[in-house]
């Protein structure tokens with residue numbers, strides 16, 4: 214009996230459940246690098262390089278540890294599987310449950326001549342069942358409660374008083390210390406980038422050829438720049454990025470977590486999501502190393518707690534919710550928004566708004582923008598302009614180095630554009646240009662005026678913001694957290710509101726295609 218283990222491109226961990234369920238003597242491992250992923254979605258060129266190069270490195274690492282590994286490049290999975298199963302007399306195929314629902318459905322459509330065994334995923338701290346058991350106890354889910362439960366359950370940043378109940382420092386959350394505006398000249402530490410090795414160089418060439426072939430067929434170019442490519446592609450490099458983060462940015466993580474600075478795309482952010490999301494790092498090992506190093510180095514608790522909350526709180530929460538909410542969540546559209554994405558979203562630049570063009574340019578360059586750029590610039594624009602939430606989610610998925618369905622849905626639909634009507638966020642994250650002016654340096658180089666809300670020079674985020682509130686006032690009225698801003702809306706003189714909404718209409722007409 215030979216067990217076949219099919220390792221998917223986001224499961225590149227030697228301790229993933231399917232590999233752990235067997236041994237090198239009893240099994241053969243398969244990895245398939247399939248171009249068919251491009252038939253549903255055109256991914257950022259660097260995302261393809263990251264995943265395919267990491268798969269090739271992972272296959273080599275497994276081989277070095279005694280596993281018999283077969284690596285195939287193909288146009289579709291079904292070209293490879295039947296022959297592989299037959300030629301190695303595989304009697305049972307094991308796969309760790311994929312995080313993205315669609316992928317399991319696609320695999321199930323393949324029909325295997327041998328029994329297929331799904332192993333529950335061990336890629337997160339919370340299993341889907343444990344999350345469901347926690348969530349079923351609440352009428353209204355809130356991340357903060359989930360995060361506190363995670364701290365207690367996994368014993369992270371807790372008082373060493375033997376009870377395991379009280380948070381270190383006496384407080385669960387230091388977020389209010391972490392919202393500083395950027396002072397003049399703010400610069401973050403340089404991130405760690407890598408020179409592509411021979412394997413990565415070959416994948417870069419492959420993606421270049423694939424892109425040329427697409428263009429020759431009249432298809433749009435794959436999003437983003439292919440080079441310079443500097444992401445790590447192996448566990449060794451991912452661990453180096455983690456060490457580099459601890460050495461250079463962990464202590465400063467907190468204060469400027471929400472700041473956005475032109476020419477400083479990464480500031481004190483960890484740049485770990487691509488590695489976590491494809492399995493090169495496990496979230497528990499990252500949390501434990503951060504906690505241990507942070508305490509040894511006496512890192513300010515606000516910074517240490519801040520980054521641990523992102524991982525043990527937000528990351529686990531968005532993953533748990535994706536499975537808890539189920540497949541219907543992806544289609545929600547609370548505000549019935551239907552505006553198609555403007556062409557400069559797809560082109561990753563050219564809007565004429567300094568904030569949007571800066572962030573889009575950074576996404577084009579590396580497939581990366583930090584959290585506040587994603588939330589308060591890109592998604593905020595989508596919310597205010599009424600962009601189709603499903604089209605926006607698909608755009609995020611295609612444009613980002615770390616995009617996966619499980620993390621996109623709750624972040625874009627829930628947190629970003631409130632398409633779920635408040636199942637994740639307690640209010641829409643809608644903000645005017647004033648927020649961007651306060652938290653970034655973008656407005657200094659913009660042709661628009663962040664202090665104006667009507668007229669030709671008015672910041673479009675301002676006119677769209679008041680227009681959004683006016684359009685959705687009846688639905689927002691019932692939300693106590695919107696009471697203050699709706700009061701401000703009511704205080705706007707009618708003529709001024711009309712002028713603001715006129716400016717929003719002019720922006721729409723000039724910048725957005727009409728809905729079909």
Ligand SMILES: Cc1cc2nc3c(=O)[nH]c(=O)nc-3n(C[C@H](O)[C@H](O)[C@H](O)COP(=O)(O)OP(=O)(O)OC[C@H]3O[C@@H](n4cnc5c(N)ncnc54)[C@H](O)[C@@H]3O)c2cc1C
Pocket residue numbers: 481482483484485486487489490520523524527528529531582583584585587588592609613615616617620621624625628629
């Ligand atoms: C509209 C929108 C889209 C997003 N799309 C993605 C995505 O496709 N893939 C993705 O991994 N994250 C996504 N996020 C969450 C977050 O923005 C990124 O995880 C983070 O910016 C990655 O950069 P970093 O590693 O430097 O993160 P840091 O800011 O340094 O945070 C550390 C880690 O915490 C985790 N984390 C922080 N916030 C979140 C969150 N809200 N959800 C899940 N994990 C979180 C990430 O693993 C991250 O690596 C999105 C957020 C928004 C608002």
Ligand code: SF4
Pocket residue numbers: 566567568569645646647649650655656657659660661662663672673674
């Ligand atoms: S003025 Fe408005 S559009 Fe220009 S950068 Fe500032 S927030 Fe963006």
